[in-house]
Every structure is written in C-alpha cells, then in structure tokens.
Amino acid sequence: MSDSIKNSDKAPEPVGLYPHARKVGNLLFLSGVGPRKKGTKEIPGVTLDADGNITDYDIEAQCHSVFENVRLVLEASGSSWDKLVDVTVFLTNIKVDFKKYNAIYAEYFKDNQPCRTTVEINSLPTPIAIELKCIATID
Structure with a gap:
C-alpha cells in the first residue's frame, strides 16, 4: 500500500x-x-x-500559489493538470473573495474543466484563505 502514497519534493510539506x-x-x-x-x-x-493573526491578505496571490502547488503535487505523482476531474475549493471569505478567485480559476481551467464545488468555511488550520481538494486520473 505504501507505493500508492505520493509526495512531492517541490510542494510545501503537509x-x-x-x-x-x-x-x-x-x-x-x-x-x-x-x-x-x-x-x-x-x-x-x-x-x-x-x-x-492575519492583518491583511491578497486572495489573488494565494490563488496563483495554491494552483501552482496543486500542479507540483500532480506532476510528482505521475498525473497532470489536464487530468483533474474534480476540485473542491474552500474559501474563508466567499462574499469578498469569490469574484477574484472565480476569474483566476477560469484562467487556469479554461482548457480543462473538472467538476467543481466551492464552499465557505470559518477557517483553515493555517492562516490561509483558500485550500483545494482534488481528484485526478493517473495511468
């Protein structure tokens, strides 16, 4: 079962x-x-x-960074961006951040359109405003 575990040496540590x-x-x-x-x-x-404590944040910078981190994990695992089939997005301030996040999401996913769910949550374990949970295919 351990060969099913995939880690990236380029993405941030869990x-x-x-x-x-x-x-x-x-x-x-x-x-x-x-x-x-x-x-x-x-x-x-x-x-x-x-x-x-968070005093200020830029959702655009966080979106670009989280999408890059997802790409790094996919590639290290033997998959790729175009093989994403489902994305769950957690935002901590959907009323303020959704419009910017949605525009950036559209840039990254214009060629591959996985299923998507976006939800607002109260907080995340670290001081971040966005987190993605993804499912992709892999050969």
Whole structure:
C-alpha cells in the first residue's frame, strides 16, 4: 500500500501526518493543498501580526500559489493538470473573495474543466484563505 502514497519534493510539506496524494486504481486523491511555499511558513499575499493573526491578505496571490502547488503535487505523482476531474475549493471569505478567485480559476481551467464545488468555511488550520481538494486520473 505504501507505493500508492505520493509526495512531492517541490510542494510545501503537509502540516500533519498525511501524504500529498494517494493513488487508488486509476484515480489520484490529493490531500488539501494550500498556498504555502516549500520549506517555510511563508504564505504568499498574507501579512501576519506578531501573534500570528492575519492583518491583511491578497486572495489573488494565494490563488496563483495554491494552483501552482496543486500542479507540483500532480506532476510528482505521475498525473497532470489536464487530468483533474474534480476540485473542491474552500474559501474563508466567499462574499469578498469569490469574484477574484472565480476569474483566476477560469484562467487556469479554461482548457480543462473538472467538476467543481466551492464552499465557505470559518477557517483553515493555517492562516490561509483558500485550500483545494482534488481528484485526478493517473495511468
């Protein structure tokens, strides 16, 4: 079963005991992917105060970063962007961020249009405004 676990050496490390992805049959299930940068706690577009609370954030920067991180996990796992079949998007402020996120999403997914669900949640485990949960096909 361990050969079904997939990790990327280019994507940010998981924040808990879980893999970046797991292959089951010809499907690849990605764990939640956020916009953090590998090897650091830096989150593009996020400003924190001394106590680690968000004082400002840029949803556009986070969107670009999270989409790049998803791509890195897909490629390290033997899949690719065009093989995404389902995307669940978690936003912490859908009323403010949805329009910008939706426009950026359309740029990245104009050629491949997986099924999508977007939901608002109260918070995420790290100070981020977006996280993606994806399913792709894999050979």
